Amino acid sequence: xxxxxxxxxxxxxxxxxxxxxDVLKKAEDHAAAKNIDAQAYLGARLYPDMFPLTRQVQIAxxxxxxxxxxxxxxEVPSWENTETTFADLQALIAKTLAHLDSxxxxxxxxxxxxxxxxxxxTPKEKKLSGSAYLLHYGLPQFFFHVTTxxxxxxxxxxxVGKRDYMGxx
Amino acid sequence: xxxxxxxxxxxxxxxxxxxxxDVLKKAEDHAAAKNIDAQAYLGARLYPDMFPLTRQVQIAxxxxxxxxxxxxxxEVPSWENTETTFADLQALIAKTLAHLDSxxxxxxxxxxxxxxxxxxxTPKEKKLSGSAYLLHYGLPQFFFHVTTxxxxxxxxxxxVGKRDYMGxx
Numbered sequence: 001x002x003x004x005x006x007x008x009x010x011x012x013x014x015x016x017x018x019x020x021x022d023v024l025k026k027a028e029d030h031a032a033a034k035n036i037d038a039q040a041y042l043g044a045r046l047y048p049d050m051f052p053l054t055r056q057v058q059i060a061x062x063x064x065x066x067x068x069x070x071x072x073x074x075e076v077p078s079w080e081n082t083e084t085t086f087a088d089l090q091a092l093i094a095k096t097l098a099h100l101d102s103x104x105x106x107x108x109x110x111x112x113x114x115x116x117x118x119x120x121x122t123p124k125e126k127k128l129s130g131s132a133y134l135l136h137y138g139l140p141q142f143f144f145h146v147t148t149x150x151x152x153x154x155x156x157x158x159x160v161g162k163r164d165y166m167g168x169x
Numbered sequence: 170x171x172x173x174x175x176x177x178x179x180x181x182x183x184x185x186x187x188x189x190x191d192v193l194k195k196a197e198d199h200a201a202a203k204n205i206d207a208q209a210y211l212g213a214r215l216y217p218d219m220f221p222l223t224r225q226v227q228i229a230x231x232x233x234x235x236x237x238x239x240x241x242x243x244e245v246p247s248w249e250n251t252e253t254t255f256a257d258l259q260a261l262i263a264k265t266l267a268h269l270d271s272x273x274x275x276x277x278x279x280x281x282x283x284x285x286x287x288x289x290x291t292p293k294e295k296k297l298s299g300s301a302y303l304l305h306y307g308l309p310q311f312f313f314h315v316t317t318x319x320x321x322x323x324x325x326x327x328x329v330g331k332r333d334y335m336g337x338x
Contacts, residue, residue, distance in 0.1 A: 007304065008173075009306070011304070012304050012308075012309075015305055015309075020221065046215070046324045046326055047323050047326070050323060112173075124328075129268075133175060135176065135177055135180070137335070137338035140181075140184075140273075140335060141331075143316060144316050144319075144334060145312050145318035147312060148316060151215055151315075151320045153318060155215045155216055155324070165313060166309055169301065169306050
């Protein structure tokens with residue numbers, strides 16, 4: 001039987017990242033069709049001290065990468081956040097999806113009890129079981145940044161709907 | 170052993186709804202302190218064809234109620250969406266939390282295979298396993314509306330941060 005930790009992580013992360021890729025594609029197409037500078041979307045924020053779209057997508061990808069790697073007991077690969085264009089963000093999502101596909105479900109067996117250390121070696125260090133890490137920390141964070149990416153584009157008039165956010169389920 | 174379906178639903182929904190309650194309280198307090206009409210927040214939207222804050226909170230509560238009820242094989246209680254004030258929304262969240270607490274973990278045993286029918290009797294009817302319903306439909310929807318509620322308040326200058334969104338984990 002497939003580990004419930006795999007079932008609750010990799011396929012969910014893939015669904016939402018694939019949907020986010022499609023949402024970003026619509027924004028890119030809209031910008032091109034209307035001769036709008038893509039940076040007007042990529043740099044858009046919901047408030048001055050919130051992250052812009054590019055960073056929201058980077059963080060969503062970062063959580064997807066981190067969740068899968070940590071639960072599988074693998075090293076979390078370090079990627080530089082150098083994305084500045086829609087094409088860069090699509091490449092980042094593709095790389096993240098490939099990373100998610102690199103894991104076998106069996107690597108998640110018993111990961112519910114695996115100790116995960118957040119912010120190790122810092123004053124904010126926190127230890128969680130794999131289960132608490134996925135369900136109470138990783139997924140809420142991941143969904144936050146996927147939804148906020150969508151919200152930034154909606155707020156700027158991109159014609160996407162809940163169906164685009166949800167993707168294929 | 171507690172059903173992984175319970176572990177992945179009720180405690181997660183409670184964490185996020187409790188955090189949302191605290192975020193809404195900060196907005197209410199801010200409005201009172203600054204003599205701002207609470208409706209300026211409650212009716213705020215990120216785009217004209219998106220739902221305002223009040224409705225976002227109602228939908229988040231609705232998904233929480235529906236997820237737990239359906240997985241437990243219980244009737245989904247029908248609640249009217251009559252909320253118009255911050256106090257009403259707090260009462261709705263409290264009622265939803267009490268509803269979540271009314272379930273025993275054992276009611277979720279084997280719910281991963283329970284057939285869930287979305288939009289029954291309509292052209293958009295869709296059948297999902299309990300597992301797919303929770304992970305690929307219910308939680309993505311729930312997190313969408315919790316995050317969008319937060320985003321509306323952030324966009325309107327309420328001083329909350331990621332820690333407020335996350336709640337206690």
